[in-house]
Amino acid sequence: MQKSRIKLHSNVPVILANGIFPKHDMCLDILRNAKILICTDGSANQLNSLPIKPTYIIGDLDSIDKCKTFNSKIIHDKSQDNTDLEKAIEWIYSEGYRDVIILGATGLREDMSLINQFLIFKYFKKINITTVTDHFTIxxxxxxxxxxxxxxxxxxxxxxxxxxxxxxxxxxxxxxxxxxxxxxxxxxxxxxxxxxxxxxxxxxxxxxxx
Amino acid sequence: MQKSRIKLHSNVPVILANGIFPKHDMCLDILRNAKILICTDGSANQLNSLPIKPTYIIGDLDSIDKCKTFNSKIIHDKSQDNTDLEKAIEWIYSEGYRDVIILGATGLREDMSLINQFLIFKYFKKINITTVTDHFTIxxxxxxxxxxxxxxxxxxxxxxxxxxxxxxxxxxxxxxxxxxxxxxxxxxxxxxxxxxxxxxxxxxxxxxxx
CATH class of the missing domain: 2.60.120.320 (Thiamin pyrophosphokinase, thiamin-binding domain)
Incomplete structure (x- = not known):
């Protein structure tokens, strides 16, 4: 298996967003080795078939009963002003982290993919976002x-x-x-x-x- | 099959770009009914299994022998300053068209997906671009x-x-x-x-x- 070029320090949290589920070895390597894995609501559903459990799940969790299955901690943030991915970034920042790796940020809905890439600009001064997709490290x-x-x-x-x-x-x-x-x-x-x-x-x- | 909500006037050309090949019925409906279909180089390869032939193929066609198979006309534009999709839009504009429908503009490479969506802004005054993906009409x-x-x-x-x-x-x-x-x-x-x-x-x- 290909080795990740991103240094997975134990204190760099990983967010799995709700875009297309990553297939590339590098993404799966990051997913498997994440010490802190945060799923944005529905993205947790996609982990069913893997031996990976999210540490936290964030979002309005009406439709997901996986929090129990996964035994994950729940982060409640019902704000209507931002997406679940932005909620997760804000939460990570509030916990004192200054780096984050995001998987699943692109693919499927093009409106989401577009704004997810612009989130890197928005948070540039606050938190160092690295997005890893099946094609690129961004x-x-x-x-x-x-x-x-x-x-x-x-x-x-x-x-x-x-x-x-x-x-x-x-x-x-x-x-x-x-x-x-x-x-x-x-x-x-x-x-x-x-x-x-x-x-x-x-x-x-x-x-x-x- | 679901009917396209986009009026397919005989004089509205369709470009198939080299992103993810469309699966949604609405996209396939547009593809099947296009009177003028322009493929951006490699995207023509994806038409192999369908009874659809591009009218034109644009790009540097070193690796594609499909122009003969398809009996398509070739548009040569070897400029290094823009992408094949932009070359296709420029050519359509130069032919006098003021509307175009683009399929396959998103998915796969995120850098391409991003700039392809920004092309709609760039050409706004010149040509009315409608991008149709598996999720949205943009x-x-x-x-x-x-x-x-x-x-x-x-x-x-x-x-x-x-x-x-x-x-x-x-x-x-x-x-x-x-x-x-x-x-x-x-x-x-x-x-x-x-x-x-x-x-x-x-x-x-x-x-x-x-």
Missing amino acids: SCIKGEKEIDSFENQLVSLIPENRAIVSSKGLKFELEKANISIDGKTISNKSKKNKFKITSSEKLLVFQSHK | SCIKGEKEIDSFENQLVSLIPENRAIVSSKGLKFELEKANISIDGKTISNKSKKNKFKITSSEKLLVFQSHK
Whole structure:
């Protein structure tokens, strides 16, 4: 089985959101090794066939009796102003964590997938969100950052709105490029085991799996 | 089979993009009835098992020999500055069309899904894009618009950045609400067979299928 490139410190909580259930080994590895696993309501149902139990379940749990089955703790937050995923992030933040890994954030409903990716921007100053999907590890940077990679890794860069971006170590280098949310900065490639990005604004970095 | 709610005028071209191949009857209905079907390179491969042939295939067609099999016309555009989907939209626009339906725009690669949804904003003034997925019909509005619907249809509203939005005919009405890309304006519901939206800026309207 492929080893996760994300260091699973015992104190990094994992959220399983209610998008498409992850299939990639890297996601399942993270799921299996999570010390603290938080399910957003219905996502817990998808764990039935696996020997994995959520530590916490958050949401309005009217339709789910799995909390008993799983013996999970329940986090009640009936706010109408945010999604269950955002409730889970807020709860994690309130518990003092400053890093979180999110699985199941994309796929199925496109409205949810879209706002779930924008949550990374929203919480950037408060909590460091890493979203892992079947295709990518998605993180957010601002300023200068050196990022672990591998040769020919697919790298896509998408800003919140616009950004001035430079790169070092990509196949198509950017030199103070004024970029927006379009196709011009997707499907780039890493040349070696590290690349560097400098961005004037918050920028999503998509890195394909090995 | 469920009837498409989108009027398939003979002069509305359909693009099949290279995301997840659509399964919903409404998408397949659109695909079967398209008078002009444009495939973005690899998406043509997915038509193998169906009695459907693309009218045009666009992209760098190095890896695809289906153009011969399908007897499709080839649109050559080797620009590195945009995706195959954007090339297809540009070509349709240059041919004089002002409406297009896009299938297969989401799913699989999240970077592509994200920018494909933002293409609706980018081309708003030039061409009226309707994206149909297995979950939603997605369109873009600005100003005031009355939209066909049905009771309890799921309606999500996501602006390009921010917008002042009012609604008439939704379960949770908006009254000059200052909205952004977050969870506050998703999962609303239509009360009847029409609802009205007024938006100061470009706004994606997601409407679930029947």
